[in-house]
Amino acid sequence: MLQELETIYKEALEAIASVRDSEALRAWERTYLGEKGSVYGMLRSIGKLPKEERADFGKRANEVKEALLAAMTEREKLVSAAELARDLEEGQIDVTLPGRPHPTGGLHPSTHTLRELYRIWGDMGFQVYRSRDVEDDETNFTLLNIPEHHPARDMWDTFHTTTPGVILRTHTSPGQIHAMRELGDEGNEPIRVILPGMCYRYEQVTARSEMQFHQLEGLAVGRNIRMSDLRGTITEFARRFYGPKAKIRFRSSYFPFTEPSVEVDVECFLCGGEGCRVCKYSGWIEIAGAGMVHPTVLQNGGYDPTQWSGFAFGMGPERMTMNKHDIRDIRYFWNNDLRFLEQF
Amino acid sequence: MLVPLSWLKEFVEIDIPPELLAERLTLAGLEVGSLTYIGIPQGKVEGVRFPKSDHLVWDREKIVLGAIREVKPHPDADRLVLAMVDYGGTELEQTVTGAPNLFEYRGKGPLEKPLWTAFAKEGAEVWDGHSETLQRMILKEKKLRGIPNRCMVCSEKELGIYEDHEGIILLDDPGKPAGTPLQDVLGDVLFNIELTPNLARCYSILGVAREVAALLGKPVRYPSFEMVAEGSTIEGEVAIEIQEPELNPRFTLTLLRNTKIQPAPRWMQYRLRLVGQRPINNIVDVTNYITFEIGQPLHAFDYDKLKARAGKKTPTIITRLPKPGETLDTLDEKTRELEPHNILVCDTQGVLSLGGVIGGAETEISDSTTNVLLEAANWNFINIRRTMQSQKVNTDAGLRFSRGVHPSQSILGVKRGIELMRQTGGGSIAQGVIDQYPRPVQPAQVDLPIKEIKRLLGIEISIEQILDILWWLEFKAEVKNDVLHVIAPEYRMDIGSGVVGRADLIEEIARIYGYDRMYDTIIADEMPPQWANTALEREERARDVLVALGLRETISYRLTTPEREAALTPQPPLPRGEEERDHDRLWDAGSYVELANPLTPDRAAMRHTLLGSLIDNALTNQRTVTRQQLFEIGQVYFKREDAKLPDEYRRLGLLITGARRATGWTQDEPDAPVDFFDLKAMVEGLLNGLHIQNAQYRRSSHPSLHPGRSASVFVNGQHLGDFGELHPVVARQIEWESAPLYVGEFDLDGLLADVNANYPVKALTNTPPVLQDIALVMNDEVEAARVEAVIRKAGGDLLKGLTLFDVYRGDPIPEGHKSLAYSLVYRADDRTLTDKEVATVHQKIVKTVERELGAKLRA
Numbered sequence A: 001m002l003q004e005l006e007t008i009y010k011e012a013l014e015a016i017a018s019v020r021d022s023e024a025l026r027a028w029e030r031t032y033l034g035e036k037g038s039v040y041g042m043l044r045s046i047g048k049l050p051k052e053e054r055a056d057f058g059k060r061a062n063e064v065k066e067a068l069l070a071a072m073t074e075r076e077k078l079v080s081a082a083e084l085a086r087d088l089e090e091g092q093i094d095v096t097l098p099g100r101p102h103p104t105g106g107l108h109p110s111t112h113t114l115r116e117l118y119r120i121w122g123d124m125g126f127q128v129y130r131s132r133d134v135e136d137d138e139t140n141f142t143l144l145n146i147p148e149h150h151p152a153r154d155m156w157d158t159f160h161t162t163t164p165g166v167i168l169r170t171h172t173s174p175g176q177i178h179a180m181r182e183l184g185d186e187g188n189e190p191i192r193v194i195l196p197g198m199c200y201r202y203e204q205v206t207a208r209s210e211m212q213f214h215q216l217e218g219l220a221v222g223r224n225i226r227m228s229d230l231r232g233t234i235t236e237f238a239r240r241f242y243g244p245k246a247k248i249r250f251r252s253s254y255f256p257f258t259e260p261s262v263e264v265d266v267e268c269f270l271c272g273g274e275g276c277r278v279c280k281y282s283g284w285i286e287i288a289g290a291g292m293v294h295p296t297v298l299q300n301g302g303y304d305p306t307q308w309s310g311f312a313f314g315m316g317p318e319r320m321t322m323n324k325h326d327i328r329d330i331r332y333f334w335n336n337d338l339r340f341l342e343q344f
Numbered sequence B: 001m002l003v004p005l006s007w008l009k010e011f012v013e014i015d016i017p018p019e020l021l022a023e024r025l026t027l028a029g030l031e032v033g034s035l036t037y038i039g040i041p042q043g044k045v046e047g048v049r050f051p052k053s054d055h056l057v058w059d060r061e062k063i064v065l066g067a068i069r070e071v072k073p074h075p076d077a078d079r080l081v082l083a084m085v086d087y088g089g090t091e092l093e094q095t096v097t098g099a100p101n102l103f104e105y106r107g108k109g110p111l112e113k114p115l116w117t118a119f120a121k122e123g124a125e126v127w128d129g130h131s132e133t134l135q136r137m138i139l140k141e142k143k144l145r146g147i148p149n150r151c152m153v154c155s156e157k158e159l160g161i162y163e164d165h166e167g168i169i170l171l172d173d174p175g176k177p178a179g180t181p182l183q184d185v186l187g188d189v190l191f192n193i194e195l196t197p198n199l200a201r202c203y204s205i206l207g208v209a210r211e212v213a214a215l216l217g218k219p220v221r222y223p224s225f226e227m228v229a230e231g232s233t234i235e236g237e238v239a240i241e242i243q244e245p246e247l248n249p250r251f252t253l254t255l256l257r258n259t260k261i262q263p264a265p266r267w268m269q270y271r272l273r274l275v276g277q278r279p280i281n282n283i284v285d286v287t288n289y290i291t292f293e294i295g296q297p298l299h300a301f302d303y304d305k306l307k308a309r310a311g312k313k314t315p316t317i318i319t320r321l322p323k324p325g326e327t328l329d330t331l332d333e334k335t336r337e338l339e340p341h342n343i344l345v346c347d348t349q350g351v352l353s354l355g356g357v358i359g360g361a362e363t364e365i366s367d368s369t370t371n372v373l374l375e376a377a378n379w380n381f382i383n384i385r386r387t388m389q390s391q392k393v394n395t396d397a398g399l400r401f402s403r404g405v406h407p408s409q410s411i412l413g414v415k416r417g418i419e420l421m422r423q424t425g426g427g428s429i430a431q432g433v434i435d436q437y438p439r440p441v442q443p444a445q446v447d448l449p450i451k452e453i454k455r456l457l458g459i460e461i462s463i464e465q466i467l468d469i470l471w472w473l474e475f476k477a478e479v480k481n482d483v484l485h486v487i488a489p490e491y492r493m494d495i496g497s498g499v500v501g502r503a504d505l506i507e508e509i510a511r512i513y514g515y516d517r518m519y520d521t522i523i524a525d526e527m528p529p530q531w532a533n534t535a536l537e538r539e540e541r542a543r544d545v546l547v548a549l550g551l552r553e554t555i556s557y558r559l560t561t562p563e564r565e566a567a568l569t570p571q572p573p574l575p576r577g578e579e580e581r582d583h584d585r586l587w588d589a590g591s592y593v594e595l596a597n598p599l600t601p602d603r604a605a606m607r608h609t610l611l612g613s614l615i616d617n618a619l620t621n622q623r624t625v626t627r628q629q630l631f632e633i634g635q636v637y638f639k640r641e642d643a644k645l646p647d648e649y650r651r652l653g654l655l656i657t658g659a660r661r662a663t664g665w666t667q668d669e670p671d672a673p674v675d676f677f678d679l680k681a682m683v684e685g686l687l688n689g690l691h692i693q694n695a696q697y698r699r700s701s702h703p704s705l706h707p708g709r710s711a712s713v714f715v716n717g718q719h720l721g722d723f724g725e726l727h728p729v730v731a732r733q734i735e736w737e738s739a740p741l742y743v744g745e746f747d748l749d750g751l752l753a754d755v756n757a758n759y760p761v762k763a764l765t766n767t768p769p770v771l772q773d774i775a776l777v778m779n780d781e782v783e784a785a786r787v788e789a790v791i792r793k794a795g796g797d798l799l800k801g802l803t804l805f806d807v808y809r810g811d812p813i814p815e816g817h818k819s820l821a822y823s824l825v826y827r828a829d830d831r832t833l834t835d836k837e838v839a840t841v842h843q844k845i846v847k848t849v850e851r852e853l854g855a856k857l858r859a
Ligand SMILES: [Zn+2]
Pocket: A268, A269, A270, A271, A272, A273, A274, A275, A276, A277, A278, A279, A280, A281, A283, A284
C-alpha cells in the first residue's frame, strides 16, 4: 500500500504540473484530495494494514496530503494569475466605439444667447423688462418719433392686423415707452433696463432675413447720461461678450427715436480685424444700433429732455448667434430641426 | 445711390484715396456699401478694409487714349471698318472693328476732328465683348476677313464700365494727348452709398459733395445757376394756380423756345449711364441729369401741346387734388385711377401728371418738340410717399420728393435745367421765371446753449471747433452769452426747432467731430433700484427643469392659420360634454389676431396654442429621427372684443413620441415607445422641479386629446393645463403615422404663480423603517389617485412612503376588477416602531380601504 501511496503521490504531482485553469485544479483536488479522492481513500483503508505498519503509513499519508495541499496552493496562485491575465486580455473592448447614447435635453440657441445677454447686462445693472408682441401703431411708431406716412417708416416693413392701428411690433423699441411710463414715475426716476422680445417684419424669408426674430433693446435714462457713457457701456458689454480685447467703433446712423444715432461695430472676433467671410472682409461686425434717446421720445415717456437724458441700443440675438457659430442660414432658428438644435 | 468719384470731384477737391473717403463717409453716416472700380487698381489704406475687387485694371502701357483719325471701309466686309488710330506712337495703327457707331464716318477721308476712344494694344487684357458671361481675354494678332489686326478700339463692356453699349466708346475731347494711359482719362470709382431717410439732402452728387467738403474741410464748388435768357419774357406765356399750398408749396417754370431735340452730349450720356440711367434725348437727359446732380427733379412739357389744349390761349398750370373718377395715362403706359390724396399737375383741360412722381403721356417731349416748358416744383414729402405707395410707382423723382426736397431748390433746378437744355439743344430762353411760392419756408433757427453739447455727448470740444464744424456744414452760427445761435442752410429740411433742433445740431457736431475721438466713460448717474424679476427667473427655472428631464427646447413661428389650428381637434367636432366648454376659447375662430397683409397664406394669424407648432416640429423631424422629446415656451394671442389689443399669455407645451430611450449601436436595450405615463412623469418632474405642491390630476376633456388617456392638472383648484395622447382622429387629420404622439399644454403664468419658493425641507432621520407590501383588489373604476389618498389618510404620520409597484387585471382577479400593489414604508421620526404599532396602523389601512373603496386584500 505504501508503494501504492507513493505512486499516487507521484502521479498527483505530475498531474498538477499540467493544470492550467481553476476548473482543472478543482478536478485535480477532487481526484486526489477530495473526500472521495485517492489520498483519502488510502487513509480510509488504513485498517486493512497490519497494526505495526499503520503508524508509518499514516504518517506518510499525512505528509503526502500536506505536500499535495501545498502544491495545490502554489498551483492556485499560478493559475489565478494566469486566469486574471487572460480575463483582462479577453475583457478588452474597442474604446474607440461611440458611447451608449443617453437622451439629453437642451436649450434653443436663441435662449442660450439671450441668457448670456441677461447675465451680462444684469451684472451691469440693466434689468429685464418685457412687453407685448402685438402693439398699437402709436407705441410702435408715433410715440417713437415716427409719424404716420413719414419716410422713416420705410425702415420697417410692417405686419398689420385686421384691427386698424394694431400691428405686430417691428422692434422692441415700443418697450422704451412702456418702461419709461411704468418705471419712470412720471419722469422722476432713473431707468436702466433691457427689453428682450420677439419682433416681426413683413420681409421675405431667406437665408439672410426672417419675418420673426428676437431683439434685445437697452435703455438707460438719468439726469446725467452722456453719449460717452453709451460708448463706455457698450465697450464694457463687448469685452464681456466677445472677450477682454474686444474693440468697438461708432458709425453715424439714423433711427428716429435716437439722436445722435450710431451703428456699433465690434472688431471681427473671428479674424481679428484682418477681414474674413463673416465680417464681409471689412474687419468689423455690426452688433447694435444705438444712440441718445430722442427728446421727443423722452417727452413721450414723461421726462423733461432739458433735465433728463438717456441712451438706447438694440441688438439681434439670432444675428449674434450666427456670427459666433458661423451659421449661414437664419431659417434654421425656427425650423427646429433636431439636427440643428442638438448641436447646442 | 451710385456716386462716381469723377463727378464728385467737379464739386469738391478730394485729396485722399477713395477707400479712405469711403471710410470717412461711412463713419459720418453715409454708408458706402461697396466700391466699384473702373480701370484703376484697388488701393490699400492702413486700417481700412474692403473685399478684394476682381475688376479689370487697365494696363497703363497697353490701354490708352486713342484718336481715330480716319475710318476706312473694309475691302471684303460691309459690317467691318478699318479705324486708323493715333495712340501716341509714330504712326497710325490700323484696327479692324465692327462698331456700328463708326459706320457714319466710313470713307469720309481724314477726319477734321478725331474721334476720341479707348485703344487696347496687343497683349492687353480686356473683357470679352462677345461673351455672354464675364470673361477676360488677352488681345492677340489675328486676321479679320483677311486683314491682319492686333489691337482694338474698345466698347464700354470690353473696358468693364457698363454692359449697355452701341459700339465702341466715344468721348468728347478729353484735353489730353493720344497715348495717355486710359486710367488717367476714365479711371474712376463708383461709391455705392446707402442713405438713411434723414439724409434726403444727399440724394445727389452735389449733396454728397457738401458732406465730403465738410469732412475734408474744403469749399464746395457750386455749379452755375444762371441762365442765358435772351428771348422775350415768359410773362403771359403760362400761368400757375396752386390750389393746395400744403401739398405743393412751390411751383416754378421756365421756357426754352426753338430748340432742337437731339442726343445729349457724350459726357452727359456717359455720366447718366454711370449712375444707371439710359440716355434718351437732350431734354429728358437734362431733367435726369439735374435730378442726379443737385437733387431737384424736373419735368419737361411740350409747350405747344399745352397751348393747343388751351385753345391757343395762355395755358394755366393748376395743381390740385383729383375730381371723382379722374384718371391719368402715365409715361409707364398705365392708366391710373386717381385717389383723393394724389396731388396733380393739371391744366384747364385735365390732368397732366402725377405731381412729383410721374409725368403724363400726352404732353411729354417728342422728337418734334421745339418749345420746352420746364417745371421745377416742390411737394409735401409725406403726401408723395403716400401716393407712391398707393399707386405702386417708383421713380427717381418720387424717391427724392418722398424723402424731402427743400422748396429753395426749385428755382435753382429750373434755371440750371433750362440753361443746360439751351446749351445742348440750342434755342433761346424766355426771360424770367414764373414762380409761385405762396408760403416761403424760412431756414431753421436753433439756439443751443454750449453746455448742452457736453451734457449730452460727454466730450470737451472748444467753441472754435464747434464753429468750424458748423461753418463747413454751411450753417451760420454765432455765440452770445454761451449760447450758439444757428441758422441752417436753406437746403436742409432735417433740422428742427426747440429741443429737437438742439439734438439735431448736436448730432451734426458729433458726427463731423468724429465718434472715434469720443472717450469711453462709465455712467456716473445714480443706479436705479434693482428688483427681483421673479416671473423671468421662474420661467428660466422651468426651462432648466425640462432640459434636465431630457426635453429639447424649440422656438417656432407664432403665426399660423385658424384652419391649421382647427385641425388640432376632430373635424367635424365630436359630441361633447358640458365640461368641454372650458376649452371653447382655444378654438374660437373669432378671437384670432389676423394679419391684414400676411406674407404667405400659411402664416396669417397669431396662434392660440403651442400644440400646432410642436406638432409641426415633430412632423419636420420625423424624417430624420424616431424619438422626439420637445418643449416650447412662448406666447399665444387672443383678440378681445372689449379692447383694441389682444390678450397675450405665456404657455408651456410638451411633446414626446418614439422610443423611451435613445438607441445606438449597442442594440442592447430594445425599448418600448413612450406612453401616457412617460409624459406624466415629465409633468410631475416639472411640478416637483418648480416646487409646485398640491397638484391634482383628473380626466381631461381637452378636445385635442384622447378622452381616455389624458389628464387635466389642477393646482389649488385652478385648471392649469392638459396632457395626454393626441386624439386618434386628430392624428389622422394631421397625417401623423408613426408611434403615438403625447402632448401637453400648460398655463405658464398660472404654474409659476403657484411656485412655493419657501418649500420646506424634511429632516433626515436614522430611525429604522418597517417595509410592508399591500395588494388590494377593487372595482376597475376606482382611480389610483383616490386609493392613494385613502391609504395616506389612514396611514397618518407613521406612513412615510407609498409607492405603487404593480397594476394587474386578469385571472384570478374577478372580471371588472383590478389589483393595485403598493410598498409601504412605516417609520417614526423619534423611536423605533414596535411590531404592534405597525400592525395596528396596517390594519387600519386595510379596514379603511375596504370601507371607503370596497377594496379587499388580495388573497
Ligand atoms: Zn472677420
